[in-house]
Amino acid sequence: MKLFAILPCAVAVLTSPAVADVDAALDRHVLPRIDDLAAETRALADTPCDAGQLRAAFDDAALAWSAASHLTLGPAEENGRARAILFWPDERDSTGRGLRLLMQQGADAWTPDAIARASVAARGLGALERLIHEDDAQPCALTLALSDDLAATAAAIRDGWHDGFADMMRTPGGPGNTRFLTESEAAAALFTALLAGLEYTADTRLGRPLGTFDDPRPARAEYRRSGLSLDSVQAALVSLRELAATLADAPRTLEALDRAIATTEDLDDPVFAGVADPQARFRVETLQTAVREARNIAATEIGAALGVSAGFNSADGD
Amino acid sequence: MLSRRRFLVAGGAAAAVPTPTWADLGKPAFLAAAREADGDFALFGLDDTGALTFRVPLPQRGHAAAAHPHRAEAVAFARRPGTFALVIDCASGQVLHRLSAPEGRHFYGHGVFIDDGRILATTENDFATGDGRIGFWDVRAGYARLDEIPSGGIGPHEIIRLSDDTLVVANGGIRTHPDSGREKLNIDTIRPNLTYIRAGQVIETVELSDPKLSIRHIAAHPDGTIAMGLQSQRDPDAPVALLAVHRRGRLLRTFGAEMSGVCRGYVGSVAWAGTGRRIAITAPRGNRAAILTDDTFETLHRPDICGVAMTRSGLAFTDGTGGVLTDHGARKHPVAWDNHLVALAV
Numbered sequence: 001m002k003l004f005a006i007l008p009c010a011v012a013v014l015t016s017p018a019v020a021d022v023d024a025a026l027d028r029h030v031l032p033r034i035d036d037l038a039a040e041t042r043a044l045a046d047t048p049c050d051a052g053q054l055r056a057a058f059d060d061a062a063l064a065w066s067a068a069s070h071l072t073l074g075p076a077e078e079n080g081r082a083r084a085i086l087f088w089p090d091e092r093d094s095t096g097r098g099l100r101l102l103m104q105q106g107a108d109a110w111t112p113d114a115i116a117r118a119s120v121a122a123r124g125l126g127a128l129e130r131l132i133h134e135d136d137a138q139p140c141a142l143t144l145a146l147s148d149d150l151a152a153t154a155a156a157i158r159d160g161w162h163d164g165f166a167d168m169m170r171t172p173g174g175p176g177n178t179r180f181l182t183e184s185e186a187a188a189a190l191f192t193a194l195l196a197g198l199e200y201t202a203d204t205r206l207g208r209p210l211g212t213f214d215d216p217r218p219a220r221a222e223y224r225r226s227g228l229s230l231d232s233v234q235a236a237l238v239s240l241r242e243l244a245a246t247l248a249d250a251p252r253t254l255e256a257l258d259r260a261i262a263t264t265e266d267l268d269d270p271v272f273a274g275v276a277d278p279q280a281r282f283r284v285e286t287l288q289t290a291v292r293e294a295r296n297i298a299a300t301e302i303g304a305a306l307g308v309s310a311g312f313n314s315a316d317g318d
Numbered sequence: 319m320l321s322r323r324r325f326l327v328a329g330g331a332a333a334a335v336p337t338p339t340w341a342d343l344g345k346p347a348f349l350a351a352a353r354e355a356d357g358d359f360a361l362f363g364l365d366d367t368g369a370l371t372f373r374v375p376l377p378q379r380g381h382a383a384a385a386h387p388h389r390a391e392a393v394a395f396a397r398r399p400g401t402f403a404l405v406i407d408c409a410s411g412q413v414l415h416r417l418s419a420p421e422g423r424h425f426y427g428h429g430v431f432i433d434d435g436r437i438l439a440t441t442e443n444d445f446a447t448g449d450g451r452i453g454f455w456d457v458r459a460g461y462a463r464l465d466e467i468p469s470g471g472i473g474p475h476e477i478i479r480l481s482d483d484t485l486v487v488a489n490g491g492i493r494t495h496p497d498s499g500r501e502k503l504n505i506d507t508i509r510p511n512l513t514y515i516r517a518g519q520v521i522e523t524v525e526l527s528d529p530k531l532s533i534r535h536i537a538a539h540p541d542g543t544i545a546m547g548l549q550s551q552r553d554p555d556a557p558v559a560l561l562a563v564h565r566r567g568r569l570l571r572t573f574g575a576e577m578s579g580v581c582r583g584y585v586g587s588v589a590w591a592g593t594g595r596r597i598a599i600t601a602p603r604g605n606r607a608a609i610l611t612d613d614t615f616e617t618l619h620r621p622d623i624c625g626v627a628m629t630r631s632g633l634a635f636t637d638g639t640g641g642v643l644t645d646h647g648a649r650k651h652p653v654a655w656d657n658h659l660v661a662l663a664v
């Protein structure tokens with residue numbers, strides 16, 4: 001009931017294009033970030049088999065995904081593509097097991113077709129991080145095959161956005177477009193991606209290594225092998241700020257995101273190794289709190305304007 | 319025990335009074351409850367294009383409705399563990415009768431008319447023992463309580479009828495008690511089942527191989543094959559079946575484990591399509607419906623999609639953002655459609 005109490009004024013605001021600008025969000029955030037992912041993964045695939053060069057290219061590709069991983073709607077969720085880009089969290093070391101199997105199978109299993117059929121856990125950035133950052137990119141042919149496969153997955157996501165999905169969001173209610181019936185539905189889908197990205201960053205990217213006070217789990221940090229855990233959080237927050245800024249006129253959300261981004265800059269703990277130390281842990285928790293605050297402010301500020309009331313049925317549980 | 323003779327006695331008890339029929343209401347194709355923009359709740363009739371045909375207010379959020387086969391009467395059930403159901407004259411909007419669950423019982427939110435509309439059957443909880451019950455109500459006697467029988471399990475949820483008035487009950491297996499609201503009291507030991515009941519007697523019971531999958535919503539093909547929408551009581555990421563299909567005397571088959579992660583192991587409604595052998599399940603937590611043809615699912619993306627019903631030529635869906643998708647296209651209403659879309663006789 002409370003959700004609707006704020007609607008009368010929200011509806012008036014909704015008529016202003018500044019509140020939910022799907023075109024701006026697509027042109028100035030979604031498509032550039034997806035293009036960047038495709039370009040950086042292609043650059044990684046084109047890098048010669050030199051561990052130093054591959055590490056630099058891997059880091060660029062990994063952070064390009066951190067800046068695009070919230071865009072799970074549409075092409076990235078089809079055919080399990082998001083999981084094929086990065087299989088994480090990996091509770092049972094499925095990536096390690098899948099990679100060992102690929103190595104045992106030998107070069108015959110490293111063709112594009114065979115890789116595309118391999119366990120999703122053995123593909124993508126998780127497997128490449130181990131090979132490039134832990135094994136000096138050996139065996140070379142496997143590293144190149146996996147990076148080619150990664151680039152192909154990212155290219156499929158890029159093509160899906162450019163060849164249909166973005167247009168579907170721009171033309172809600174068009175013939176056969178049951179996915180987006182109104183402009184506010186397309187805006188709501190992007191808003192949901194914003195909230196989900198913030199929740200994932202707080203609960204998973206930060207929450208998994210934090211574990212509990214009595215049971216901190218630093219070894220669970222995303223990209224700990226490449227030392228990119230904190231960089232990934234920062235790249236995600238900067239990208240989510242970009243989405244918020246293009247989607248809506250939301251000054252309080254941007255301020256809250258700026259505070260969270262500033263917290264990442266002050267945090268001198270690249271793989272969250274400090275979560276087991278009470279003093280250092282507090283600083284990671286402070287970052288997590290800042291991200292959650294940004295999420296809650298975005299939910300109120302932008303969600304109210306869009307009239308989004310999530311989960312009438314999904315939360316019912318009957 | 320409700321015998322055939324009792325049915326006939328019940329049927330002959332009242333004189334025929336002219337009452338409005340569904341045709342008098344512009345032939346709605348569906349019933350659906352919704353929350354309106356101002357926070358009020360109402361029951362709506364929709365035609366086969368998704369346009370509204372009538373609106374009657376509800377005092378609070380409902381769950382499902384049961385439509386009388388002839389009279390323009392619908393029974394709106396409170397959400398579990400509600401103890402009342404309202405019989406609504408959909409022509410006037412008047413509450414004709416208020417059904418109160420007997421002492422020691424509460425409703426589970428679903429019911430169905432049998433015996434050509436003379437009897438209403440409701441799923442109920444005998445909460446002292448946790449046994450599921452089916453209550454019978456005499457329509458012509460002003461919905462007087464007639465009788466009750468065991469449902470064949472714990473936590474009966476949706477109940478439907480086959481063309482020969484066999485009742486089919488989804489015993490979800492989850493024990494609850496009104497003192498603890500919707501808290502699940504027996505998750506470690508649940509054993510859901512699908513029970514077929516004819517003339518008050520259980521004639522067949524089937525279980526899934528995985529007892530942690532609660533059978534909550536069911537739909538019948540005209541040939542008697544039952545589709546079951548499942549709700550996992552495991553980790554939402556665990557791969558589990560979302561849909562089971564059973565025909566009496568045959569082996570049960572399950573589908574959808576590859577989608578259970580994105581659907582969070584939770585199916586909200588299930589329906590057969592009006593043509594072909596297609597089955598739709600809705601997954602509001604995955605913001606999608608999935609339509610099974612042979613062994614392949616096709617995905618339909620809609621936010622908070624939950625209601626689904628058979629139409630003459632296919633399927634219709636409703637969602638929590640007001641969307642209605644039918645064979646005639648899509649519409650959007652300024653309401654949040656509640657869990658279920660109920661098809662009137664097609």
